[in-house]
Amino acid sequence: MKLTDPTQTLAALIRCPSVTPAEGGALTTLASMLSELGFTNDRVTFSDTDTPDVENLYSRLGNSGPHLMFAGHTDVVPVGDEGAWTRDPFGADVVNGEMYGRGAVDMKGGIACFVSALARVIERSGAPKGSVSLLITGDEEGPSINGTEKLLAYQKAKGETWDAAVVGEPTNPDQMGDMIKIGRRGSLSGTLRVDGVQGHVAYPHLADNPLRGMVKLVEPLLDPPLDVGNERFPPSNLEVTSIDTGNTATNVIPARATARFNIRFNDQWTAESLAEELRARLERASRDLGMRPGREPVRYSVEFDARSSPSFLTRDDALIEALSVAVKQATGRIPALSTTGGTSDARFIKNYCPVVEFGLVGKTMHMVDERVALSDLESLTLVYETFIEGWFERQSASAGTR
Structure with missing residues (x-):
């Protein structure tokens, strides 16, 4: 395999059926590639109650600073209806300049491009003057309990520190160079329950319909x-x-109603302050008897999921500029700096070092016939290659001025 060619590195990873939480050979394949480049590999399996065991990989090249981390995941979502695919979802077939396969975009493609970018840098000028590590989990598409969060803590306990990180999630909405993620919104889920009194719809005075209260809340x-x-x-x-x-009956007033909700929130809130605000709104609304004349205040309870995700914003101008310059040089476009989209493992990494995200175009992620243009693989490899060299040069120049 020619590691400088991202089509070859990606094909090797796609052919590993690593549907979360199965390793599927993906981490083994990746570790072999990195060993060839001089990396030292650390395979770690984590366990927890009521969740599957998950294998993870931490690989490092170099033993001094500055230290750049690349983070990602080799696990993929299920293929869905395999019969609906026009190509083998684990075949890595190339048709009309596109490679098909589950994980092509999300996010084996990003990992493959980073490996190929490193191979090119090493081939041309040797290993970077510092350290590069890859922190790769098999748990991002699953519950995210036995993956990145635990692997970061495990490596920190062994003495690892990082100066900056790049997550290779697909960040571009339409074309390469569109967008860098410099933060993420938080996520908080909750369950609202309203209790009533079950009864016959013909005798509403003997019952208490919880849906009336639910509407008000x-x-x-x-x-x-x-x-x-x-x-x-x-x-x-x-x-x-x-x-x-x-309730499946049309002539029965139900005993209770339950609503689930999710909030994607910005940095004006924490999970705690947001929950407090929503509880205050519910309490005020529970006393509004507009739809329940003659009744007591609505009887309700609300619970918020314990595993919320915080919002965050990366403020490391040097890191953001180094990646922005690399994107412009490789694609000719000036990327937007965005915090849109869902959550990612960057929410864990931001507790250890500044982190940004840049990867492929995400249009086909999680879809039937997930695929990536070979030209985009080359563009992303060039972005990473330029970024790696530029970031280490900036770090060296900065150290020389201190």
Whole structure:
């Protein structure tokens, strides 16, 4: 295998059926590539209650600073209806200049490009003057319990520190060079339960329909808006994702109603302050008897999921500039600096060092016939190659001025 060619490195990874949490040979294949480049590999398996064991990989080249981390995951989502695919989802077939396969975009493609970029740098000028590590999990598409978060803590306990990190998630919405992620919105999920009294619909005075109370409580969750956003973040947004009574009969007033919701919030909130605000809104609304004349205040409870994700913003101008310059040189485009999208493992990494995200175009991620243009693989490899050299040069120049 020619490691400087991202089409070859990606094909080797796609052919490993690493549907989360299965390793599928992907980490073994990646470790072999990195060993060839001089990396030392550390394979670690983590376990936890009621979650599957997950294998992870930490590889390092060099033993001095500055230290650049690349982070990502080799696990992929299930293929879905395999019969709907026009190509083998683990075949890495190339058709009309595109490589097909689960993980081509999310995110084996990013890993393959970083490996090839490193191979080119090493081939041309030797290993960077410092250290490069790859922190790769098999748990990003799963519960994210036995992966990046634990691997970071494990390596830190062994004495590892990092100066900056790049996550190779697909960040570009339409074409290479569109967008760098410099932060992420937080995520908080909750469950609202309203209790009523079950009864016959013909005798409503003997019952208490919880859906009347639910309507009154859901409204203030949505309005007024939580905020209007700011320079770096869009407005925080709450979406009700389900309302259910478990009732299959049309002539029965249900005993209770349950609603689930999720909020993607910006840096004006923490999970704690957001939960406090929503509890206050619910308490005020519970006393509004507009839909329940003659009744007591709505009987309700609300619970928030313990595993929330914080919002964060990376403020390391040198890191952001180094990546922005590399993107412009490789693609000719000036990338937007964004905090949009869902969560990623960057939420764990930001506790250890500044982190940014840049990867492939994400249009086909998680879809049937997930695929990536070979030209995009070359563009991303060039971005990473330029970034690696530029970041280490900046670090060296900065050290020389101190």
